[in-house]
Amino acid sequence: MSTVEPGNVLVERYRLSQQVSTDLAAATAWEARDLILDREVRVTLVTGPYAGDALDSARRAALVTDPRLVRVLDAGSDSDGRKYVVTEPHTGTTLTEIVSSGLVDEQQARAIVGEAASALSVARARGVHHTALRPEAVRVDGHEVRVTGLGLDGGLASGDTLNGKPAQLDAQGLVALLYYAMTARWPGQDLEADWIAKDTLIPLPAQLDDSGAVAPLSTLVPHVDADIDALVSRAFNAPGSTDGPMNPDDVTTALTPWGEVSVVASLPGFVQPEPEGPRRQSIADAFGGEGTPPVRRPVTGRIARNDETMAMGAGNVPAGYPEPQNEYTYEPQAYGGHSPVPPPPQEGAPSGYDQFGQPVAQGQLGYDQAQYAQAQYPQEGAPQQYPPQYAPGGYDPNGGYHEQDGGFATQPAPKRGGVNPTPIVLGLVGVAVVAGLIWAINAVLSPTPEVIADASPTPTVSASAGGESEGEGSTAPSPPPETEARPVIDSAALLGTLDLDGQTIDHPEAVERAYDTDPATFYYTTTYQQAAFGGFKDSLGMELRLREPAPVTKVELLTNTPGGKVQILKGGAGGEVLAEGTFAETTTFELDEPVVGNSFTIWITELPQVPDGFRLELSEVVLS
16 A cells, blocks of 8 residues: 555545644544545545444435535545545634633533534434534534534444444533533543544543532533533433433524524633724824824714814814824825825924925924924913814804814804795695595596496307307306316335345435425435446436326426436336426426326436535425
Protein backbone atom coordinates (compact mmCIF):
# COMPACT_ATOMS: atom_id res chain seq x y z
CA MET A 1 0.00 0.00 0.00
CA SER A 2 1.55 3.32 -1.08
CA THR A 3 2.06 6.19 1.33
CA VAL A 4 -0.60 8.92 1.32
CA GLU A 5 0.87 12.38 0.83
CA PRO A 6 -0.43 15.86 0.00
CA GLY A 7 -1.15 16.11 -3.69
CA ASN A 8 -2.21 12.48 -4.10
CA VAL A 9 -5.42 11.92 -6.08
CA LEU A 10 -7.73 9.29 -4.59
CA VAL A 11 -9.83 7.21 -7.04
CA GLU A 12 -8.90 9.70 -9.78
CA ARG A 13 -11.19 12.28 -8.21
CA TYR A 14 -10.19 13.61 -4.77
CA ARG A 15 -6.92 15.58 -4.57
CA LEU A 16 -5.59 15.59 -0.99
CA SER A 17 -4.24 18.94 0.23
CA GLN A 18 -3.38 18.75 3.92
CA GLN A 19 -4.03 16.50 6.87
CA VAL A 20 -6.44 17.71 9.55
CA SER A 21 -7.10 16.55 13.09
CA THR A 22 -9.58 13.86 14.08
CA ASP A 23 -10.30 12.18 17.40
CA LEU A 24 -10.94 8.79 15.77
CA ALA A 25 -8.15 6.31 16.46
CA ALA A 26 -8.64 4.26 13.27
CA ALA A 27 -9.00 7.21 10.90
CA THR A 28 -6.87 9.80 9.11
CA ALA A 29 -8.63 12.95 7.88
CA TRP A 30 -7.61 15.15 4.96
CA GLU A 31 -8.79 18.35 3.39
CA ALA A 32 -9.30 17.61 -0.29
CA ARG A 33 -10.86 18.88 -3.49
CA ASP A 34 -13.37 17.05 -5.64
CA LEU A 35 -11.91 17.44 -9.13
CA ILE A 36 -15.16 16.44 -10.86
CA LEU A 37 -17.59 18.73 -9.02
CA ASP A 38 -14.91 21.35 -8.18
CA ARG A 39 -15.67 21.69 -4.48
CA GLU A 40 -13.93 21.33 -1.14
CA VAL A 41 -14.50 18.05 0.71
CA ARG A 42 -13.14 16.11 3.67
CA VAL A 43 -11.69 12.65 3.02
CA THR A 44 -11.36 10.22 5.92
CA LEU A 45 -9.28 7.08 5.43
CA VAL A 46 -10.42 4.34 7.80
CA THR A 47 -8.62 1.23 8.98
CA GLY A 48 -9.01 -1.39 11.68
CA PRO A 49 -11.41 -4.26 12.30
CA TYR A 50 -14.53 -2.06 11.97
CA ALA A 51 -13.59 -0.30 8.71
CA GLY A 52 -16.21 -2.33 6.82
CA ASP A 53 -18.88 -1.39 9.35
CA ALA A 54 -17.90 2.26 8.94
CA LEU A 55 -18.36 2.09 5.16
CA ASP A 56 -21.74 0.37 5.44
CA SER A 57 -23.11 2.81 7.99
CA ALA A 58 -21.68 5.78 6.05
CA ARG A 59 -23.49 4.63 2.90
CA ARG A 60 -26.77 4.51 4.83
CA ALA A 61 -26.08 7.97 6.26
CA ALA A 62 -25.63 9.33 2.73
CA LEU A 63 -29.41 9.03 2.29
CA VAL A 64 -30.07 11.57 5.06
CA THR A 65 -30.24 15.24 4.10
CA ASP A 66 -30.51 17.97 6.72
CA PRO A 67 -28.59 21.27 6.87
CA ARG A 68 -27.57 20.53 10.46
CA LEU A 69 -25.93 17.20 9.54
CA VAL A 70 -22.57 17.06 7.75
CA ARG A 71 -23.57 14.96 4.76
CA VAL A 72 -21.75 11.86 3.54
CA LEU A 73 -20.95 12.29 -0.16
CA ASP A 74 -19.08 9.09 -1.05
CA ALA A 75 -17.75 5.88 0.50
CA GLY A 76 -15.74 3.04 -0.97
CA SER A 77 -12.28 1.53 -1.58
CA ASP A 78 -9.54 2.48 -4.06
CA SER A 79 -7.32 0.21 -6.15
CA ASP A 80 -4.80 -0.07 -3.30
CA GLY A 81 -7.44 -1.32 -0.89
CA ARG A 82 -7.72 1.93 1.09
CA LYS A 83 -11.20 2.47 2.50
CA TYR A 84 -12.42 6.05 2.48
CA VAL A 85 -15.44 8.16 3.41
CA VAL A 86 -15.97 11.57 1.78
CA THR A 87 -18.07 14.20 3.58
CA GLU A 88 -18.71 17.90 3.49
CA PRO A 89 -15.96 19.98 5.16
CA HIS A 90 -16.15 20.40 8.93
CA THR A 91 -16.79 24.07 9.69
CA GLY A 92 -17.36 26.00 12.90
CA THR A 93 -16.15 25.52 16.46
CA THR A 94 -16.45 22.26 18.36
CA LEU A 95 -18.32 22.16 21.64
CA THR A 96 -15.03 21.23 23.31
CA GLU A 97 -13.45 24.50 22.14
CA ILE A 98 -16.52 26.50 23.16
CA VAL A 99 -16.60 25.11 26.70
CA SER A 100 -12.84 25.64 27.06
CA SER A 101 -13.57 29.38 26.67
CA GLY A 102 -16.36 29.42 29.25
CA LEU A 103 -19.47 27.56 30.35
CA VAL A 104 -22.52 27.95 28.14
CA ASP A 105 -25.64 29.39 29.73
CA GLU A 106 -28.87 27.43 29.95
CA GLN A 107 -30.62 29.10 27.02
CA GLN A 108 -27.75 28.50 24.61
CA ALA A 109 -27.16 24.94 25.83
CA ARG A 110 -30.85 24.24 25.23
CA ALA A 111 -30.63 25.76 21.72
CA ILE A 112 -27.48 23.84 20.71
CA VAL A 113 -28.70 20.47 21.92
CA GLY A 114 -32.23 21.12 20.65
CA GLU A 115 -30.94 21.74 17.12
CA ALA A 116 -28.76 18.62 17.30
CA ALA A 117 -31.70 16.55 18.56
CA SER A 118 -33.92 17.78 15.73
CA ALA A 119 -31.28 16.81 13.17
CA LEU A 120 -30.89 13.32 14.62
CA SER A 121 -34.67 12.93 14.61
CA VAL A 122 -34.55 13.41 10.84
CA ALA A 123 -31.83 10.75 10.60
CA ARG A 124 -33.83 8.38 12.81
CA ALA A 125 -36.81 8.68 10.45
CA ARG A 126 -34.52 7.26 7.76
CA GLY A 127 -33.36 4.44 10.02
CA VAL A 128 -29.91 5.99 10.66
CA HIS A 129 -28.42 6.68 14.12
CA HIS A 130 -25.23 8.33 15.33
CA THR A 131 -24.48 6.22 18.49
CA ALA A 132 -21.16 8.05 19.10
CA LEU A 133 -22.19 11.52 20.29
CA ARG A 134 -19.50 13.48 22.14
CA PRO A 135 -18.38 17.15 22.35
CA GLU A 136 -16.09 16.78 19.31
CA ALA A 137 -19.06 15.69 17.15
CA VAL A 138 -21.07 18.92 17.62
CA ARG A 139 -20.00 22.23 16.10
CA VAL A 140 -21.41 25.75 16.08
CA ASP A 141 -20.89 27.75 12.89
CA GLY A 142 -22.29 31.24 13.41
CA HIS A 143 -25.95 30.69 14.24
CA GLU A 144 -26.00 27.11 12.92
CA VAL A 145 -25.36 23.80 14.68
CA ARG A 146 -23.58 21.07 12.71
CA VAL A 147 -23.41 17.41 13.80
CA THR A 148 -20.46 15.54 12.31
CA GLY A 149 -19.67 11.84 11.96
CA LEU A 150 -23.15 10.47 11.19
CA GLY A 151 -22.59 6.86 10.13
CA LEU A 152 -18.78 7.01 10.14
CA ASP A 153 -18.19 7.50 13.88
CA GLY A 154 -20.78 4.94 14.92
CA GLY A 155 -19.29 2.40 12.51
CA LEU A 156 -15.78 2.77 13.94
CA ALA A 157 -17.21 2.53 17.48
CA SER A 158 -19.15 -0.66 16.68
CA GLY A 159 -17.28 -2.66 19.30
CA ASP A 160 -18.67 -0.45 22.07
CA THR A 161 -22.15 0.31 20.73
CA LEU A 162 -23.04 -2.90 18.89
CA ASN A 163 -25.28 -4.32 21.60
CA GLY A 164 -26.94 -1.04 22.62
CA LYS A 165 -30.22 0.47 21.58
CA PRO A 166 -29.13 3.06 19.00
CA ALA A 167 -32.03 5.49 19.46
CA GLN A 168 -31.66 5.46 23.23
CA LEU A 169 -27.88 5.88 22.92
CA ASP A 170 -28.45 9.04 20.87
CA ALA A 171 -30.97 10.36 23.41
CA GLN A 172 -28.55 9.84 26.31
CA GLY A 173 -25.73 11.35 24.27
CA LEU A 174 -27.78 14.48 23.64
CA VAL A 175 -28.56 14.90 27.35
CA ALA A 176 -24.86 14.33 28.12
CA LEU A 177 -24.00 17.18 25.72
CA LEU A 178 -26.46 19.43 27.53
CA TYR A 179 -24.88 18.56 30.90
CA TYR A 180 -21.36 19.07 29.53
CA ALA A 181 -22.10 22.48 27.97
CA MET A 182 -23.31 23.85 31.33
CA THR A 183 -20.81 22.13 33.67
CA ALA A 184 -17.73 21.12 31.60
CA ARG A 185 -18.27 17.58 32.98
CA TRP A 186 -19.08 14.59 30.79
CA PRO A 187 -21.67 12.03 31.99
CA GLY A 188 -21.99 10.13 28.71
CA GLN A 189 -20.32 7.03 27.28
CA ASP A 190 -16.67 6.32 28.01
CA LEU A 191 -14.39 8.51 25.89
CA GLU A 192 -11.26 6.60 26.86
CA ALA A 193 -12.38 3.69 24.70
CA ASP A 194 -10.11 2.21 22.04
CA TRP A 195 -11.91 3.93 19.16
CA ILE A 196 -10.93 7.37 20.52
CA ALA A 197 -7.41 8.59 19.68
CA LYS A 198 -5.07 8.59 22.67
CA ASP A 199 -4.00 12.22 22.20
CA THR A 200 -7.58 13.51 22.31
CA LEU A 201 -8.49 16.02 25.00
CA ILE A 202 -10.92 14.09 27.21
CA PRO A 203 -13.34 16.13 29.37
CA LEU A 204 -13.54 15.56 33.10
CA PRO A 205 -16.07 12.90 34.11
CA ALA A 206 -19.28 13.95 35.80
CA GLN A 207 -19.35 14.16 39.56
CA LEU A 208 -21.14 11.37 41.37
CA ASP A 209 -23.17 11.58 44.56
CA ASP A 210 -23.01 9.19 47.50
CA SER A 211 -25.17 6.63 45.71
CA GLY A 212 -22.89 6.58 42.68
CA ALA A 213 -25.38 8.45 40.44
CA VAL A 214 -24.54 11.49 38.37
CA ALA A 215 -24.73 14.65 40.47
CA PRO A 216 -27.93 16.57 39.72
CA LEU A 217 -27.51 19.51 37.40
CA SER A 218 -29.13 21.81 39.96
CA THR A 219 -26.26 21.20 42.40
CA LEU A 220 -23.77 22.62 39.90
CA VAL A 221 -25.82 25.24 38.06
CA PRO A 222 -27.87 27.58 40.26
CA HIS A 223 -31.43 28.49 39.22
CA VAL A 224 -31.51 25.87 36.46
CA ASP A 225 -34.90 25.06 34.94
CA ALA A 226 -36.58 22.27 36.90
CA ASP A 227 -37.59 20.50 33.65
CA ILE A 228 -33.97 20.41 32.46
CA ASP A 229 -32.83 19.11 35.83
CA ALA A 230 -35.48 16.38 35.71
CA LEU A 231 -34.47 15.42 32.15
CA VAL A 232 -30.88 14.82 33.27
CA SER A 233 -32.04 12.81 36.27
CA ARG A 234 -34.26 10.59 34.13
CA ALA A 235 -31.47 10.00 31.62
CA PHE A 236 -28.70 8.97 34.04
CA ASN A 237 -29.96 8.48 37.58
CA ALA A 238 -32.67 5.85 37.17
CA PRO A 239 -31.07 2.51 36.22
CA GLY A 240 -33.57 0.20 34.55
CA SER A 241 -36.21 2.91 34.41
CA THR A 242 -38.24 3.47 31.26
CA ASP A 243 -39.27 7.08 31.91
CA GLY A 244 -36.04 8.51 30.50
CA PRO A 245 -35.71 9.78 26.89
CA MET A 246 -35.78 6.82 24.52
CA ASN A 247 -34.95 8.63 21.26
CA PRO A 248 -33.98 12.10 19.95
CA ASP A 249 -37.65 13.05 19.54
CA ASP A 250 -38.10 12.80 23.33
CA VAL A 251 -35.17 15.16 23.87
CA THR A 252 -36.54 17.61 21.29
CA THR A 253 -39.90 17.66 23.05
CA ALA A 254 -38.30 18.21 26.46
CA LEU A 255 -36.18 21.17 25.25
CA THR A 256 -38.81 22.94 23.15
CA PRO A 257 -38.89 25.89 22.76
CA TRP A 258 -35.38 27.32 22.34
CA GLY A 259 -34.08 30.55 20.86
CA GLU A 260 -31.46 31.43 18.29
CA VAL A 261 -27.99 29.92 18.61
CA SER A 262 -25.42 32.60 19.50
CA VAL A 263 -22.74 31.05 21.65
CA VAL A 264 -20.54 34.14 21.91
CA ALA A 265 -23.37 36.06 23.58
CA SER A 266 -23.76 33.30 26.17
CA LEU A 267 -20.13 33.19 27.29
CA PRO A 268 -18.91 35.13 30.36
CA GLY A 269 -17.92 38.74 29.84
CA PHE A 270 -14.23 38.12 30.47
CA VAL A 271 -13.94 35.96 27.33
CA GLN A 272 -15.89 38.30 25.06
CA PRO A 273 -14.18 41.08 23.09
CA GLU A 274 -14.88 44.55 24.44
CA PRO A 275 -16.68 46.57 21.77
CA GLU A 276 -14.78 49.71 20.88
CA GLY A 277 -17.10 52.66 20.50
CA PRO A 278 -16.72 55.10 17.65
CA ARG A 279 -14.27 57.92 18.34
CA ARG A 280 -14.78 61.35 16.77
CA GLN A 281 -11.65 63.02 15.43
CA SER A 282 -11.40 66.69 16.24
CA ILE A 283 -9.84 69.49 14.22
CA ALA A 284 -6.80 69.73 16.45
CA ASP A 285 -6.30 65.95 16.19
CA ALA A 286 -6.18 66.30 12.42
CA PHE A 287 -3.36 68.82 12.68
CA GLY A 288 -1.52 67.13 15.53
CA GLY A 289 -2.76 69.42 18.26
CA GLU A 290 -4.91 68.87 21.33
CA GLY A 291 -8.45 67.61 20.94
CA THR A 292 -11.59 69.71 21.04
CA PRO A 293 -15.07 68.71 22.18
CA PRO A 294 -17.24 66.82 19.65
CA VAL A 295 -19.77 68.82 17.68
CA ARG A 296 -23.45 67.92 17.96
CA ARG A 297 -25.71 67.94 14.91
CA PRO A 298 -29.36 69.12 15.05
CA VAL A 299 -31.73 66.20 14.74
CA THR A 300 -35.07 67.98 14.30
CA GLY A 301 -36.52 71.17 12.85
CA ARG A 302 -35.85 72.96 9.60
CA ILE A 303 -32.18 73.72 8.91
CA ALA A 304 -31.36 77.22 7.74
CA ARG A 305 -28.06 79.07 7.58
CA ASN A 306 -27.73 82.33 9.47
CA ASP A 307 -25.01 84.92 9.10
CA GLU A 308 -22.76 83.12 11.58
CA THR A 309 -23.17 79.85 9.68
CA MET A 310 -22.14 81.49 6.41
CA ALA A 311 -18.90 82.61 8.03
CA MET A 312 -18.43 79.22 9.71
CA GLY A 313 -18.16 75.73 8.19
CA ALA A 314 -20.61 72.99 9.05
CA GLY A 315 -20.53 72.10 12.72
CA ASN A 316 -19.29 75.55 13.94
CA VAL A 317 -15.89 75.15 12.23
CA PRO A 318 -14.26 78.22 10.60
CA ALA A 319 -14.41 78.20 6.82
CA GLY A 320 -11.42 76.43 5.34
CA TYR A 321 -10.88 74.06 8.28
CA PRO A 322 -11.76 70.38 8.02
CA GLU A 323 -14.90 69.12 9.71
CA PRO A 324 -14.59 66.74 12.65
CA GLN A 325 -14.82 63.17 11.35
CA ASN A 326 -15.14 59.75 13.00
CA GLU A 327 -12.27 57.31 13.34
CA TYR A 328 -13.09 55.39 10.15
CA THR A 329 -13.02 58.11 7.46
CA TYR A 330 -11.47 61.51 7.36
CA GLU A 331 -12.13 63.62 4.29
CA PRO A 332 -11.52 67.32 5.11
CA GLN A 333 -13.82 69.69 3.26
CA ALA A 334 -13.32 73.31 2.38
CA TYR A 335 -16.17 75.78 2.07
CA GLY A 336 -17.87 75.23 -1.22
CA GLY A 337 -16.76 71.64 -1.91
CA HIS A 338 -14.16 68.91 -1.31
CA SER A 339 -10.51 69.78 -1.15
CA PRO A 340 -7.30 67.99 -0.16
CA VAL A 341 -6.19 68.05 3.45
CA PRO A 342 -4.36 71.34 4.06
CA PRO A 343 -0.87 70.82 5.48
CA PRO A 344 -0.32 71.75 9.13
CA PRO A 345 1.04 75.27 9.56
CA GLN A 346 4.81 75.48 9.71
CA GLU A 347 6.84 78.14 11.41
CA GLY A 348 6.84 81.23 9.25
CA ALA A 349 4.30 79.76 6.90
CA PRO A 350 0.70 80.93 6.39
CA SER A 351 -1.37 79.88 9.36
CA GLY A 352 -4.89 80.08 7.96
CA TYR A 353 -7.12 79.39 4.99
CA ASP A 354 -9.76 81.62 3.52
CA GLN A 355 -13.30 80.58 2.57
CA PHE A 356 -12.03 79.30 -0.77
CA GLY A 357 -9.43 77.02 0.73
CA GLN A 358 -6.46 79.30 -0.16
CA PRO A 359 -3.67 79.82 2.42
CA VAL A 360 -3.31 83.34 3.87
CA ALA A 361 -0.81 84.82 6.24
CA GLN A 362 -1.51 85.02 9.95
CA GLY A 363 -3.69 88.01 10.67
CA GLN A 364 -4.89 88.28 7.08
CA LEU A 365 -7.70 85.78 7.58
CA GLY A 366 -8.73 87.47 10.78
CA TYR A 367 -9.51 84.17 12.51
CA ASP A 368 -6.58 81.78 13.00
CA GLN A 369 -6.35 78.67 15.14
CA ALA A 370 -5.44 80.53 18.31
CA GLN A 371 -8.40 82.86 17.89
CA TYR A 372 -10.62 79.88 17.17
CA ALA A 373 -9.56 78.17 20.37
CA GLN A 374 -10.07 81.42 22.27
CA ALA A 375 -13.55 81.78 20.80
CA GLN A 376 -14.43 78.24 21.78
CA TYR A 377 -12.96 78.51 25.27
CA PRO A 378 -12.71 82.23 26.27
CA GLN A 379 -10.80 83.07 29.38
CA GLU A 380 -12.70 84.14 32.43
CA GLY A 381 -13.43 87.85 32.29
CA ALA A 382 -12.27 88.23 28.69
CA PRO A 383 -14.65 89.76 26.13
CA GLN A 384 -16.52 87.26 24.12
CA GLN A 385 -15.02 86.63 20.69
CA TYR A 386 -16.59 85.67 17.38
CA PRO A 387 -18.69 83.54 17.02
CA PRO A 388 -21.17 84.46 19.81
CA GLN A 389 -22.20 81.72 22.24
CA TYR A 390 -25.79 81.20 23.31
CA ALA A 391 -27.26 79.35 26.22
CA PRO A 392 -28.40 75.83 25.44
CA GLY A 393 -31.86 75.90 23.99
CA GLY A 394 -32.17 79.71 24.18
CA TYR A 395 -33.14 82.43 21.72
CA ASP A 396 -30.77 85.03 20.34
CA PRO A 397 -31.80 88.70 20.17
CA ASN A 398 -32.49 88.42 16.44
CA GLY A 399 -34.86 85.48 16.86
CA GLY A 400 -34.41 81.81 16.02
CA TYR A 401 -33.54 78.84 18.20
CA HIS A 402 -29.83 78.02 18.55
CA GLU A 403 -28.16 74.78 19.61
CA GLN A 404 -25.28 75.05 22.04
CA ASP A 405 -22.65 74.89 19.29
CA GLY A 406 -24.38 77.68 17.36
CA GLY A 407 -23.75 76.22 13.90
CA PHE A 408 -27.33 75.85 12.67
CA ALA A 409 -30.44 77.83 13.50
CA THR A 410 -33.87 76.26 13.82
CA GLN A 411 -36.67 78.44 12.47
CA PRO A 412 -40.39 77.86 11.99
CA ALA A 413 -41.49 77.03 8.47
CA PRO A 414 -42.74 80.05 6.49
CA LYS A 415 -46.45 80.37 5.97
CA ARG A 416 -47.70 79.50 2.52
CA GLY A 417 -50.01 81.80 0.62
CA GLY A 418 -52.72 80.98 -1.92
CA VAL A 419 -56.24 79.57 -1.82
CA ASN A 420 -57.25 76.95 0.72
CA PRO A 421 -58.71 74.05 -1.36
CA THR A 422 -60.51 72.35 1.55
CA PRO A 423 -63.89 74.19 1.22
CA ILE A 424 -63.95 73.55 -2.54
CA VAL A 425 -63.35 69.82 -2.10
CA LEU A 426 -66.01 69.56 0.61
CA GLY A 427 -68.52 71.34 -1.60
CA LEU A 428 -67.92 68.97 -4.51
CA VAL A 429 -68.33 65.98 -2.20
CA GLY A 430 -71.65 67.36 -0.92
CA VAL A 431 -72.97 67.83 -4.47
CA ALA A 432 -72.02 64.24 -5.35
CA VAL A 433 -73.83 62.90 -2.27
CA VAL A 434 -77.04 64.80 -3.08
CA ALA A 435 -76.97 63.58 -6.69
CA GLY A 436 -76.54 60.00 -5.50
CA LEU A 437 -79.53 60.27 -3.18
CA ILE A 438 -81.76 61.63 -5.96
CA TRP A 439 -80.78 58.78 -8.28
CA ALA A 440 -81.44 56.16 -5.58
CA ILE A 441 -84.94 57.56 -4.84
CA ASN A 442 -85.87 57.55 -8.53
CA ALA A 443 -84.66 53.96 -8.90
CA VAL A 444 -86.83 52.80 -5.98
CA LEU A 445 -90.00 54.61 -7.07
CA SER A 446 -89.84 53.72 -10.80
CA PRO A 447 -91.87 50.62 -11.96
CA THR A 448 -89.95 47.39 -12.43
CA PRO A 449 -89.81 46.43 -16.12
CA GLU A 450 -91.16 43.05 -17.03
CA VAL A 451 -88.82 40.40 -18.27
CA ILE A 452 -89.64 39.53 -21.89
CA ALA A 453 -89.19 35.86 -22.68
CA ASP A 454 -87.44 34.68 -25.81
CA ALA A 455 -90.00 34.67 -28.61
CA SER A 456 -88.47 31.65 -30.29
CA PRO A 457 -87.34 29.10 -27.72
CA THR A 458 -85.00 26.40 -28.91
CA PRO A 459 -87.00 23.23 -29.54
CA THR A 460 -86.06 20.07 -27.74
CA VAL A 461 -85.52 16.99 -29.87
CA SER A 462 -87.28 13.92 -28.54
CA ALA A 463 -86.05 10.39 -29.09
CA SER A 464 -88.36 9.43 -31.97
CA ALA A 465 -87.76 6.68 -34.49
CA GLY A 466 -87.20 9.11 -37.35
CA GLY A 467 -85.00 11.36 -35.28
CA GLU A 468 -87.28 14.38 -36.02
CA SER A 469 -88.77 16.78 -33.53
CA GLU A 470 -92.29 15.92 -32.35
CA GLY A 471 -93.13 19.50 -31.48
CA GLU A 472 -91.35 22.80 -31.10
CA GLY A 473 -92.95 23.51 -27.76
CA SER A 474 -92.06 20.22 -26.10
CA THR A 475 -89.34 20.24 -23.45
CA ALA A 476 -87.46 17.46 -21.67
CA PRO A 477 -85.09 17.78 -18.64
CA SER A 478 -81.44 17.10 -19.45
CA PRO A 479 -79.96 14.08 -17.66
CA PRO A 480 -77.67 14.87 -14.69
CA PRO A 481 -73.91 14.51 -15.36
CA GLU A 482 -72.33 11.27 -14.27
CA THR A 483 -70.27 11.42 -11.05
CA GLU A 484 -66.61 10.56 -11.68
CA ALA A 485 -64.44 8.95 -9.02
CA ARG A 486 -61.27 10.74 -7.93
CA PRO A 487 -57.98 8.81 -8.28
CA VAL A 488 -56.96 7.98 -4.70
CA ILE A 489 -53.84 5.87 -4.15
CA ASP A 490 -54.66 3.07 -1.74
CA SER A 491 -51.38 1.13 -1.81
CA ALA A 492 -48.21 0.65 -3.82
CA ALA A 493 -45.72 -2.13 -4.55
CA LEU A 494 -42.32 -2.41 -6.20
CA LEU A 495 -41.98 -4.39 -9.43
CA GLY A 496 -38.70 -5.88 -10.59
CA THR A 497 -36.97 -6.00 -7.20
CA LEU A 498 -33.80 -7.98 -6.60
CA ASP A 499 -32.85 -10.16 -3.65
CA LEU A 500 -29.23 -10.22 -2.49
CA ASP A 501 -28.17 -12.47 0.38
CA GLY A 502 -31.81 -13.05 1.26
CA GLN A 503 -32.60 -9.35 1.49
CA THR A 504 -34.75 -7.38 -0.95
CA ILE A 505 -32.93 -4.27 -2.10
CA ASP A 506 -34.41 -0.95 -3.29
CA HIS A 507 -36.22 -0.51 0.06
CA PRO A 508 -39.79 -1.75 -0.46
CA GLU A 509 -40.50 -0.75 3.16
CA ALA A 510 -40.25 2.93 2.18
CA VAL A 511 -42.70 2.86 -0.74
CA GLU A 512 -45.59 4.42 1.19
CA ARG A 513 -43.54 7.61 1.68
CA ALA A 514 -44.07 8.37 -2.02
CA TYR A 515 -47.81 9.00 -1.53
CA ASP A 516 -48.18 9.97 2.14
CA THR A 517 -48.93 13.64 1.20
CA ASP A 518 -45.80 14.73 3.09
CA PRO A 519 -43.10 16.09 0.73
CA ALA A 520 -40.57 16.03 3.58
CA THR A 521 -40.50 12.22 3.44
CA PHE A 522 -39.42 10.32 0.35
CA TYR A 523 -38.96 6.87 -1.12
CA TYR A 524 -35.38 6.06 -2.15
CA THR A 525 -33.75 3.31 -4.14
CA THR A 526 -30.47 1.61 -3.39
CA THR A 527 -27.43 3.65 -4.46
CA TYR A 528 -25.82 2.05 -7.51
CA GLN A 529 -22.53 2.82 -9.21
CA GLN A 530 -24.14 2.83 -12.67
CA ALA A 531 -27.30 4.51 -13.95
CA ALA A 532 -28.63 1.17 -15.25
CA PHE A 533 -29.05 -0.22 -11.73
CA GLY A 534 -25.37 -1.22 -11.53
CA GLY A 535 -25.89 -3.88 -14.20
CA PHE A 536 -27.95 -6.05 -11.85
CA LYS A 537 -31.25 -5.39 -13.68
CA ASP A 538 -32.74 -3.21 -16.39
CA SER A 539 -35.53 -1.34 -14.64
CA LEU A 540 -37.63 -0.86 -11.52
CA GLY A 541 -41.35 -0.15 -11.23
CA MET A 542 -43.66 1.28 -8.58
CA GLU A 543 -47.26 0.18 -9.15
CA LEU A 544 -49.80 2.60 -7.64
CA ARG A 545 -53.08 0.81 -6.85
CA LEU A 546 -56.18 3.00 -6.64
CA ARG A 547 -59.00 2.63 -4.15
CA GLU A 548 -61.42 2.26 -7.09
CA PRO A 549 -61.15 2.65 -10.87
CA ALA A 550 -60.90 6.33 -11.74
CA PRO A 551 -59.91 8.53 -14.70
CA VAL A 552 -56.41 10.07 -14.64
CA THR A 553 -55.43 13.06 -16.79
CA LYS A 554 -52.26 14.27 -14.99
CA VAL A 555 -49.39 12.62 -13.09
CA GLU A 556 -47.05 14.79 -10.97
CA LEU A 557 -43.76 13.49 -9.53
CA LEU A 558 -41.82 15.45 -6.88
CA THR A 559 -38.19 14.34 -6.52
CA ASN A 560 -34.96 15.36 -4.77
CA THR A 561 -32.82 13.88 -7.57
CA PRO A 562 -33.35 15.29 -11.08
CA GLY A 563 -32.19 13.22 -14.02
CA GLY A 564 -32.64 9.63 -15.19
CA LYS A 565 -35.53 8.32 -17.31
CA VAL A 566 -39.09 7.34 -16.39
CA GLN A 567 -42.27 6.06 -18.04
CA ILE A 568 -45.91 6.13 -16.89
CA LEU A 569 -47.72 2.84 -17.61
CA LYS A 570 -51.38 1.92 -17.39
CA GLY A 571 -51.66 -1.09 -15.11
CA GLY A 572 -48.61 -3.08 -14.04
CA ALA A 573 -45.43 -4.21 -15.79
CA GLY A 574 -45.85 -4.43 -19.54
CA GLY A 575 -48.83 -2.07 -19.56
CA GLU A 576 -49.50 0.65 -22.12
CA VAL A 577 -46.98 3.51 -22.05
CA LEU A 578 -48.95 6.71 -21.41
CA ALA A 579 -46.03 9.17 -21.10
CA GLU A 580 -42.27 9.23 -20.63
CA GLY A 581 -39.56 11.75 -19.82
CA THR A 582 -36.84 12.74 -17.34
CA PHE A 583 -37.13 13.29 -13.61
CA ALA A 584 -37.07 16.92 -12.45
CA GLU A 585 -37.77 18.51 -9.08
CA THR A 586 -41.39 18.66 -10.26
CA THR A 587 -42.19 16.42 -13.24
CA THR A 588 -45.69 16.81 -14.75
CA PHE A 589 -47.15 14.42 -17.36
CA GLU A 590 -50.36 15.72 -19.02
CA LEU A 591 -52.28 12.90 -20.75
CA ASP A 592 -54.08 13.63 -24.03
CA GLU A 593 -57.36 12.25 -22.70
CA PRO A 594 -58.56 10.77 -19.39
CA VAL A 595 -57.40 7.18 -18.86
CA VAL A 596 -59.56 5.08 -16.55
CA GLY A 597 -57.82 2.37 -14.60
CA ASN A 598 -57.39 0.83 -11.16
CA SER A 599 -53.59 0.98 -11.19
CA PHE A 600 -50.77 2.96 -12.79
CA THR A 601 -47.03 2.25 -12.71
CA ILE A 602 -44.00 4.54 -12.50
CA TRP A 603 -41.43 2.60 -14.56
CA ILE A 604 -37.82 3.71 -13.96
CA THR A 605 -35.40 2.77 -16.75
CA GLU A 606 -32.44 4.94 -15.69
CA LEU A 607 -31.50 6.32 -12.27
CA PRO A 608 -30.57 9.97 -11.63
CA GLN A 609 -26.99 10.77 -10.66
CA VAL A 610 -26.19 11.91 -7.12
CA PRO A 611 -22.82 12.80 -5.55
CA ASP A 612 -22.22 9.27 -4.25
CA GLY A 613 -23.56 7.29 -7.24
CA PHE A 614 -26.97 6.83 -8.87
CA ARG A 615 -30.19 6.90 -6.83
CA LEU A 616 -33.81 8.06 -7.03
CA GLU A 617 -35.44 9.96 -4.17
CA LEU A 618 -39.19 10.28 -4.87
CA SER A 619 -40.90 12.70 -2.48
CA GLU A 620 -44.51 12.59 -3.66
CA VAL A 621 -46.77 11.22 -6.41
CA VAL A 622 -49.99 13.10 -7.22
CA LEU A 623 -52.67 11.73 -9.57
CA SER A 624 -55.49 13.93 -10.83
